[in-house]
Amino acid sequence: MALRRGRGVAAVNYPTGMNLGGDPTQALVHSTPTGSFMVTLSSVDLGQGLRTVIAQICAETMGVPTESVTIDTADTDTGPHCMGTFASRGTHRVGNAVVQAAREARQVMLEVAAEELEVDPADLETDGQGNIRVKGASNLNISIFDTALAAHFKQGRSISGRGMFLVPRSYPETETGAMKPSTCYAHACTVAEVEVDDETGEVSVLSVKNVFEIGRALNPKMVEQQLIGGSWMGISHALYETTEPYYPNRTQGPRDYNAYLMPGPGDLAETEIAVLERPSGDGPFGAKGPGEMCANPQIPAVANAIFDAVGVRVDTLPITPERVLRALKEMEAAGAG
Amino acid sequence: MAKIPVQFTLNGSERAEFVESGTTLLAALRDKMGDTSPKGGCHQGTCGACTVMVDGELRLSCLTMAETCNGAHIRTTAGLANGEVLHPLQRAFENGFAAQCGFCTPGMIMAAAALLERNPNPSRDDVVEAISGNICRCTGYEPIIQAVLSAARANSTSAA
Structure with a gap:
């Protein structure tokens, strides 16, 4: 009986979004009288930071400071339609809709400013600090604050824009089942190192080294944060999370956090994260969806590492000590027979 | 049901409320005193989201009866910042x-x-x-x- 070490590798492709109904999301952008911008959405921020990244996308497209953008996700009854926050689609789908809406709003904003400055809108640019100026003649300028006031109280215009994301529905081919379920794909690869106790069946993950290809990281710190958390969650899926075993029957199963296990702060693997950025052709500023993808490759990598360590293939998740022991016994029995 | 007075210091301020007997400290803080910084997760003492300090000791406010805190000094995350300056x-x-x-x-x-x-x-x-x-x-x-x-x-x- 011994502690046995093993190493496993796995790689995944992960789709961004889905195809059902064309995966639509709509967005509206409008300015307040004082030149702040509201993005109205039905999309939900689950804590992954959608509101932050959408504010960045809107500000970058409009050419205004990020602080002047407010994201309103208050009400799915009254907001523009969104399919929802799932399938790693938020940044990509909502972002695309917001880019379109913000472009339209920017055009109106420049037209209003052009009227005030008595120039052609095509000659205007934004400085990203809250001002609009004539290209090559920055002394000819107007603040976005004053532009919004002029739109509301003088010109009678609404600085606003509409945007949406929609892909053509793809139906499976009858013969082959082939279809195009998503638009772009993120990728990841993990090398996991484990130690397996062949007496108890317990597995500890010593280290995970992850490489993620996620398109362009629009907010690198938030991406890194999600990847670290996701890597942990992948290990949790691989080894911990289940409402089984339940002895002698289902009523003895875990019903609370005491018995539904996840790795705690004392069970962490040494974790490395590397990010590769290959901008997607169809994402907002090249983004893809890093969300769910980042918790996937750890699972097969850990399973492969266990195989490398003790020679058993456990193909049911999570790989609990019981399953490892049963597999070891089967292997022993097969060897003896 | 007769209500019970509870009185304690919350983040340096004297607070007094009437609560139903058996009201948890978590419910008293959130629903009666408007301090929603302690969160109600599992409501059975396993997740830690409701953790506060009672007389300098960590306590799970979802398992602590408000009426046992009379005269105590209670601190929550809402009281950590010094004005605008974060802890x-x-x-x-x-x-x-x-x-x-x-x-x-x-x-x-x-x-x-x-x-x-x-x-x-x-x-x-x-x-x-x-x-x-x-x-x-x-x-x-x-x-x-x-x-x-x-x-x-x-x-x-x-x-x-």
């Missing part, structure tokens, strides 16, 4: 991206604050031990551990 732990959590959805954060910060008050220079193992009663679903814990260690370092630098 070093709050700054470290913010700078270190130690929160995603943020639901566990107030409990984590109270657990860490209690640790730093009794041990200003904790080891990594001390931090792990201190937050082991608090569950986080998003971060994978590592950013939280690093934030607590960095707050401890910032404290010892400013004290020196």
